[in-house]
Amino acid sequence: MTPTGSTIRILVVDDHPLLREGLGAMIAGQADMALVAEAENGEQALSAFRAHQPDITLMDVRMPTMGGIDAITAIRAEFPAARIIVLTTYEGDAQALRAIKAGAAGYLLKSMLRKELVETIRSVHAGRRRIAADIASELAEHVADDELTVRERDVLALVAVGNANKEVAARMGISEETVKTHMKNVLTKLGARDRTHAVVVALKRGIIDI
Structure with missing residues (x-):
């Protein structure tokens, strides 16, 4: 939990309105969290981050105009302390590695949101990394591989x-x-x-x- 009287301010970035609505409802159900802004692509995410400077950003990967990984890179270039959690339907280790290299502090599959989102937000807000176990296993399996150029x-x-x-x-x-x-x-x-x-x-x- 956050210290008494403090609230984790959250930006949600996803191009699907229903998912943003669902995430908003989950956040609203937590006494120590508040949704401060929404965006539907990476360009909007950067603008929203500049305006609100949230504690945590929940970032989809695949979006039109500017994707999540490019958005993470852009946000972290201006705000190095930004804490960003990637939300994705995709389990690929290479995508996860690119997100982590870009500066993501958390990586969570959308299928796990109901069980793990709230604790992932609190964990990343406390300064820890949080990567889904299946993804971490995939990353470890390919850690010695040569990357494609x-x-x-x-x-x-x-x-x-x-x-x-x-x-x-x-x-x-x-x-x-x-x-x-x-x-x-x-x-x-x-x-x-x-x-x-x-x-x-x-x-x-x-x-x-x-």
Whole structure:
């Protein structure tokens, strides 16, 4: 609990109105918490944070205009002490790692909100990190893996939507040989048998999003 007389001021960022409404109701049910603002994308989140400087921000990852991870980076660039908890439906370890590197102090699956949200908010407000156990396990499993470079992720994302090497090369302004080299590196880093397997692994882990 917070000290007597203090309230945890919360900003909720999600592009789904019903989820924001549900989160608002959960927050309203806690004597030590208050919802001070809502936003439906990352740009609005940054503006709302500047205006209200909340104690805790609950941040969705996948939103239009500006996604959650970019919003975390932008907010933390201006407010290094910002305490942000990511709320997501997605269990991919790569997405979680990007959020944590961006500065998220908590990472919670939306399926766990009813059981864990309130204590996660209090824990992060007290200065601790809080990452869902399943996500922490995934992170530990892949901690020694080589990360894909930005170029490798871009190539794989184009392959994932059905582009052949020649089309990928044309879209990215690189040679077909360079595309092949990137894909060879991708297969090695992901331990994938072929292009299709690489796409499946990358989607599951949140390395790419289509």
